[in-house]
Amino acid sequence: MSTTQLIRTDEEATQIARKLAASYALHAGDRDRERRLPEAELAELSASGLLGITVPAAFGGAEVSVATLAEVFRTLATADASLAQIPHSHVVFLEALRLQGTESQQRRYFDAALAGQRFANAQAERGGRTAADDATTLRPRAGGGYVLHGEKFYCTGALFADWLVVRAVLSGAGPAVDAPPSTPGAPTSKVLAYLPRNTPGVTVHDDWDGMGQRTTASGTVLLEQVLVEETQVVPYTSIFERATTYGARAQVLHAALDAGIARGALDAAIVQVARARPWWESGVARASEEPLLVQQAGELEILVRGAEALVREAALAIDAAEANLTEDSAARASVATAIAKVATARAAVEASSALFDIGGTRSASDSLNLSRYWRDARTHTLHDPARWKVQHVGRWLLDGTLPPRHGQL
Structure with a gap:
């Protein structure tokens, strides 16, 4: 008998993601340092019911919104970007089944997802x-x-x-x-x-x-x-013969992962500031009182929060497009997602690098393994080139050129 939880609402999905993220964060640095594969953590993920949240309601799933799905991925990535990336293909291929599968195929594989079974690419x-x-x-x-x-x-x-x-x-x-x-x-x-x-x-x-x-x-x-x-x-x-949000769905989750990395890096930086010594020329008692450090921290919060907002905007655009799918609504969803993907990639790389400027020399200690944020950001943002997304956004803005239909947009 399956012990997998059945999630029924969007709110329940986000709550469970927060609980899992808090647990995953405890040993994320150690897992990365030792390259300890997260088998126990993935078993928790399967049991949590999160792997079934995109299953259509007609097949017993919660059929959560894309906005909720993106928030789940962002939340998990704040704690551990590797763990958060593993179920990415899982939900993408469940979407392929929703769009292209026969009823018997959908029943078979959706039931498997609801039981906590994992799909990989x-x-x-x-x-x-x-x-x-x-x-x-x-x-x-x-x-x-x-x-x-x-x-x-x-x-x-x-x-x-x-x-x-x-x-x-x-x-x-x-x-x-x-x-x-x-x-x-x-x-x-x-x-x-x-x-x-x-x-x-x-x-x-x-x-x-x-x-x-x-x-x-x-x-x-x-x-x-x-x-x-x-x-x-x-x-x-x-899938790509008609207007579709298939690529946008996949890409907004990549953007959510990058936004999570950015937020995780900034959270780690704040912890390090509390432990850092002020620069002696500043004349202040604590590092957090240094005017230049305060300025940099504020700029980073604006950068990261802006990236998070763009992920939400893109996810809502996808939800709106799926409620009324046309060439125009699908294009707007793809453009919004491309913008979010570029912005979150920039935020992830910048925040994970600036972590060390804010945290000071002590933050570079290998025992802390804070370099994982930058390494994760720099690796994940290579998934597909941001430069082409900028091109598609520019062409749409200037000439109304519809973005192409494929899995990366």
């Missing part, structure tokens, strides 16, 4: 000309079903997952890219295969060696002649 590859190219193939086999073959990297959470969701190209369609079907020459051949983690032919390697996000276990997944049933396959490319 096997999407990215390192061998293509660009990050959008996939070589992993799904080939039809005699008698029905498919054979899956390929290699994936940056597979966050795969080591801890109950299910792996593999993005692949259907055999015979040629190399596919994440582009809308309206793009000249763009094939429409990508699919998602939902596989039990222990499927024969699936091997997960714990070879992630990033300087930050150290305990996400974002390593390699090898797929060697894996048998896949037709009931395990969900269309992917066709």
Whole structure:
């Protein structure tokens, strides 16, 4: 019998996230330093019910708003950005099921999520000309079903997952890219295969060696002649044939993670200020009274709070778009999300670096491991380039150019 809690409201979801974050924060620095993988913490996450909060109400879930979902991720990332990133793909692929799955597929996998089972990604590859190219193939086999073959990297959470969701190209369609079907020459051949983690032919390697996000276990997944049933396959490319918030949903959660890192770094800086000595030229009794330090702290709070506000604004724009989905509402949601993503990336990197300016020399002690905030920020913000988001925002602002439809916008 499952011991997983069933969350029924948005308020309950945010309350549980706060409790988990408080628990996760206690040993986050030690986990990062020792690269101690968070198996016990993920078991808590599964039992908490948070993995089922996006399941549609018709299937027994809370179907929380995107605003609530983003706040849950931001809250968890304030405590431990690695732990918070692990369920990112989980909720993204539940959204793919909501958009593209059959009723029986939805019932099967939504029930699994409500039971606390974890879904992880096997999407990215390192061998293509660009990050959008996939070589992993799904080939039809005699008698029905498919054979899956390929290699994936940056597979966050795969080591801890109950299910792996593999993005692949259907055999015979040629190399596919994440582009809308309206793009000249763009094939429409990508699919998602939902596989039990222990499927024969699936091997997960714990070879992630990033300087930050150290305990996400974002390593390699090898797929060697894996048998896949037709009931395990969900269309992917066709998500982008019409107006959609799929990419914005995924990206606003990345923005929430960065906002959480920024807030966590600033919170840590304030703790260090209380322990720091004032600079002798200031003539004040406490570091927190130094006028220049006060100025910098105020500037950082404005930066971080602004980033948090932009995440909320973007999440509300997505909620509004989904209530009345049109080309215009989807574009506005994508633009708002792109703005939030750029702002939170800047805030995360700046706040996690300024932590040491405010905290002083003692804050650089390796025993405190405060460098994890900067390492996490610098690593996570590389997920997809902010420079392209700025371009899309500028084109929309100046000429009304609709942003492209893909999973990173």
